Amino acid sequence: MLKGSKVGLRARHEDDIPILRTELYDDVVNSSRAEAGPWRPITPGSKDPRLVVDETTDRSVPFSVIELDGGTLIGSANLWGIDTHNRCAHIGLGLLPAARGKGYGTDVVATLCHYGFVVRGLHRLQIETLSDNTAMLRSAESNGFVREGVLRSSAWVMGAFLDEVLLGLLAEEWKPGAQGRTPV
Numbered sequence: 001m002l003k004g005s006k007v008g009l010r011a012r013h014e015d016d017i018p019i020l021r022t023e024l025y026d027d028v029v030n031s032s033r034a035e036a037g038p039w040r041p042i043t044p045g046s047k048d049p050r051l052v053v054d055e056t057t058d059r060s061v062p063f064s065v066i067e068l069d070g071g072t073l074i075g076s077a078n079l080w081g082i083d084t085h086n087r088c089a090h091i092g093l094g095l096l097p098a099a100r101g102k103g104y105g106t107d108v109v110a111t112l113c114h115y116g117f118v119v120r121g122l123h124r125l126q127i128e129t130l131s132d133n134t135a136m137l138r139s140a141e142s143n144g145f146v147r148e149g150v151l152r153s154s155a156w157v158m159g160a161f162l163d164e165v166l167l168g169l170l171a172e173e174w175k176p177g178a179q180g181r182t183p184v
Helices: 014-025 028-034 104-119 134-142
Strands: 007-010 060-067 073-083 088-095 124-130 146-157 160-170
Touching: 007 104, 014 028, 014 073, 028 088, 060 104, 073 104, 088 104, 104 124, 104 134, 124 134, 124 146, 134 160
Parallel strands: 088 124
Antiparallel strands: 007 060, 060 073, 073 088, 124 160, 146 160
């Protein structure tokens, strides 16, 4: 398990899936804001590609996020779109509603940066988020990510086009431990 100052990133457990599905993906508005496509219901018991780990690919590494104090599941995080030639990847995360607003997102981003830069040897990490997602923007910028551009009206969300913000961080710009103790 990777440990930040408040959170741990561990392998996805089978019993995490119903909780993450119910609290993150069955919420139409939340799921529509987080996914790059329209929300659709997933039949109970089916293999939800957003949550089931595909061990045959190295292009995505999903984690379950737990609170270090108590070990409670509080969300999902991943490094996705991993490009080993160009040594870059994207960061994504989703926190359960009860875990939001407590600083966990900033710690998740820091821990994913440690994983990407130190463990995987990547050169660049990238985040794309809706322009009104102030929590993610704050978490990214607190960890040194720089706004590189705005993709105007690029996301269709619940009947409206929204802007997306593109943020990037290079390995040489990353300052481990800037948000507390260095993840391990």
